[in-house]
Amino acid sequence: MNIRNIAIIAHVDHGKTTLVDRILHTTKVFRDNQDTGDLIMDNNDLERERGITIFSKNAAVTYEGVKINVIDTPGHSDFGGEVERVLKMADGVILLVDAFEGPMPQTRFVLQKALQLNLHPIVVINKVDKPNCRPEEVHDAVFELFFNLDATEEQLNFPTFYGSGKNGWFNDSLTPTDNILPLMDGILKYVPEPQVEEGTLQMQITSLDYSSFLGRIAVGKVTRGTIRENQPIALVQRDGSIRKSRVKELYVFEGMGKKKVAEVLAGDLCAVVGLEDFNIGDTIADAENPEGLPVISVDEPTMSMLFSINNSPFFGKDGKFVTSRHLRDRLMKETEKNLALRVEETDSADSFLVYGRGILHLGVLVETMRREGFEMTIGQPQVLVKQIDGKKCEPYETLVVDVPSDYSGKVIDLVTQRKGEMQVMESKGEIHHLEFDIPSRGLIGLRSQMLTNTAGEAVMAHRFREYKPWKGVIPGRINGVLISKNQSPTTAYSIDKLQDRGAFFVDPGEEVYIGQIIAEHIKPGDLVVNATEGKKLTNMRASGSDDSVRIVPKIQMTLEECMEYIQQDECIEVTPRHIRLRKIYLNEEDRRKYQKMQKVEGA
Template identity: 45%
Template sequence: PYLGKLGIGKVVNGSININQNIVVAKRDGSLEPARITKIFRFEGDRKVPIETASAGEIVAVAGMNDINVGVTFTDPDDPQPLPIINIDPPTVAMRFIPNNSPFAGLEGKFVTSSHLEERLYRETLSDVALTVESLGAGAGFKVSGRGELHLSILIEKMRREGYEFQVTRPQVIMKEEGGQLQEPYEELTIDVEEQYQGTIIEKLGRLKGQMLEMSRRNAMIRLVYKVPTRGLIGFRSEFLTDTKGMGVMNYVFSSYGPFAGEMLNRSRGALVVKDACTTVAYALFNLQDRGSLFLGPGIKVYSGQIIGEHCRTGDLVVNPSKGKQLTNMRASGTDESVTLTSPHRLSLEDCIAFINDDELVEVTPAAIRLRKRNRLNAGGRPVREGTQSGIMPKQYAVM
C-alpha cells in the first residue's frame, strides 16, 4: 500500500506506537497535528514493520503529509521540540543545464529540463545541504552545495540513473560585508609521509593557504591549513597523485574571510575539434606533440569538443580525422607504424576541475565529454566568455 513520505529518525525519549496522535514541530516553530500509521525498523537493507518503538531505536514512520528534515515528532499534550540542527551554508555553486550539444538525446533516458528540475528538487528532500534555484527557461538551475565533492556525487548519481545534462565550472559563493568581498575558507587537515611534505606545502602556498599547525606522528606529518574553498577545487586528485595514493586529507567549513586575490585555474589551453568527425590514429599521432590527449582513435566527436590539453597557453583548433595523403607513387622504404601513447582518461572530478568558465562538462550515462560553451565560428575559433582564472566578478554574490 502507498504510505507517502517516510520520516527516518531516532526515538530520543519515551516511545511511539501505531495510531498514536502526535504533533509535528517544524523548523519555523509551528505545530501540525498528525497520526502515525506505520512504523518500520531497519534490518540490513530491509524495513520490517513493528507495532511500537522505544527510546534509542532508529525507525521510519509513515502518516505525515508534508515532512522535511529537522522536524520533531512530539506529544500533543506536552510538546517539547528538540534543538534545531544548524546546517553549514553552501559554499560552492554550479549550473546544471539541459544538454544542447550535437549528441543531445542520443545516450540519456531523461534529457529535458523538466526531468532535470524534478530530479534536483527531489534530491533536496533528502539532502539538507543542497539548494536548487531555477534560472529561467533554457538557463538551467543553480545548484549550491557544500563543496566540489558534494556536487560531484550528485552528478554521478544522476548519470547512473540515466540523466543527460551539462554542468559549468564550480564557483564559490561570495559575500560582501562592510564593502569588503568575503569568500569561504576551509580547515584542511592532511596526513602525509615526510618525503611528500615539501611538495604539498609548496602547492598549498600557491593556493593561498595559511598553515595553522604542523606536527609529527610516527612516520607521518600532520598539516593543518586554512585554505580558500576556491583553492580546493580539483586539489584532491592532485594530492593523491603527488603522494602516490598514500596521503589522507579532509576538510570542513571554517568561516568567511577576506578575498585572497586572483588564483590561476589553468595555465594551458585546450585542443578543440573543428568539425564533427571520427578520430583516426594517424591524426592523433601527429597531435601528440601538441599536447596531452583525452581519447583514442575511433571515437565520434563534434565541433567545439575538447579532446586534449594544449602544451601552450591558448586554445588550438585541430582536425583529429585527418588521414595520410595517399598517392599512386611508390614510396622508397616502408611506412612507419603509428604508435599512440595511452590517452589521459579524466574522471568526473578531473573534468570539473579542468574546465574554464567558457567551457562545459557534458554528462551522459555513456560518456563524459568536455566542450566549449559556443560553437566554432567560420574561422574555426571558439567565442570566449568570462575569465580564465575562475574568479567571479565582484558585483556578483554567486556566479
C-alpha cells in the same frame, strides 16, 4: 527491553563500515553459512566502487538481551550534513581512529558535534596490525583533542579499546584476542540507556527514507512518550506552524531491515509511515498539546554549480531523461533527503543553480543521476561569496597533508601558490604532517596536482573552517586545450600528427563534435585542430612511410577530476555512457565575442 543507541564516527577510511560488519557477524544477524561479503552496510553501487560511506544507515542487533541500534556515518567532510543530524539519535559514540594516522580533521569536526550533544564516547584505536603503527602516541593525541574541544571531566575519562577490524578482534589492551566481545561488553557498560523524560509524545525527524510503495518515511528517536499505529499526531514544523496528521504504520530497526510494530516506547529509533509534507528537523508531537524540539541546524553549503540540459550535437543519444522538466523534478526530489543541498532556479528555464558542501558532494549527485539515465551539462564549481561587515568574504578550509619528508617542499610550494598558509609542521618518523589554512577555491584541482608532484604518496584531507576576507586571484590551469574543428570520428593518422601538440582525451575512431575539448595543449592558450582527417592514399610507395603509427593511450579522467579541470568558459557534458569536456560556446566566433566581453568587463 534494554536499549543502547550508538553512532560510529571517524575520518574517511579508518574502518567504520568494517567494524559494523564485525558487530553484525558477532551478534549472529546472518546464518553461519550465509555469504554476505564485506562492507555489508555500503549497499549502494557508488559506495562500493569508491570505498566510502555516503549515506548514514541504521542497523539493530541484540547482544546479551540488550537491543543495540548502530548508526554508521560517512567519514568524508562533504557529507558532514548526514553526520550532524544522525548524532541526535545516539546516546553514545564510538570514535574510531587509525593507529598510524591518528586524529584527522574530520575526526575533530564530528567529535566536536558529539561532545556538544553530551554523548558518551568510547575510543577505538583500529588497525594496530599495520606496520609503523603507534597506538600509545595516538591515544595521547586523542586525549589532547578531547581536551582542546573542552570535553567534560566525565568525557575525558573515556574507555579505550585496541584492535583490528580486518582481523576481527578488539580488546581493552594491545593483547590480540579472537573476537570483538570485549568491545561489545564495553558498549553495554559505558553507553547509557536513553534518557527518557516524563510527558507527552515527542519525536524529532532526523533522517528520511523512501519507498516506492510507502512514499516518504520519517526516521528518528522517540525522546518522550509512546507512539502508536493509527494515532493522531501534530507535526510541529521548522517555522513553528502545526499540522495535524495520523500515523499509518510504524517500524523499528531489526538486523539490516525493519520490522512492523504496533507501538514504540521512548528511547527507541523508529520509522513512521503516513505523514505528508514533513522535513528533517520537524517534531512529531501529541495531537492535543504539541511541543516542538529545537530545530536541527546544518552547516551551510560552500560551493555552487550550474546544471543545464544537454545542448550538444550528441543530445539524446544515450539518456532517457533529457528535458528541463526531468532535470528540475529530479533535483527537487534530491533536496527532500539531502539536507546540505540547495537548488535555485535561474533566469533560464533550462538551467538550475545547485549548492553543495564540496566537489565530492556534487559529484556523487551527478554520478547518481547519470546512472539513472539523465543527460546534462554541468559548469565549473564556484565557491559561495558572502558580504560580512561590508567586506567580500570567502570560505576557508583546514587542509591536512601527510607526505614523505622528501616531498614536503613540493607540497608547501603548491599550497602556497594557491594562497594557503602553513599553520603546523610536525614529523612522524618518515612522514611529515602539514596543516594549512587555505581558501576553498584553492582546493579545486589541487588533489590531482598534489598526487602528480608527490608520486601518489600524499594523503590529504580538508574541512570547512570559517568565512574570511577574499584572498585575491588564485592561478588556475596554466595550459590551454585543443578544440575539435569538425564533427566526425577521429583518425589515428591525425592524432599521430598532433601528439606533439598535447595529451589527448580521445582515442582514434571516437566521435567528436565542433567545440569539444579533445586534448590538453602543451602551451597556454587554446588551439582549434582537425583530428578527423584521413590519410590520402596514392599509388606511390616510399620505404618507411607506411610504418604503423604509435598512439599514446588517452587520458582517462573521473567526473571529479573533470570538474576540477575545467575553466570558466568550459563545461562537462554528462550522459549515461560518456563524460565529454567542451567549450560553453561551441562556435569559434561566439567564443571570440565572449572573450572580448570578458576583457571589457575586466577592464
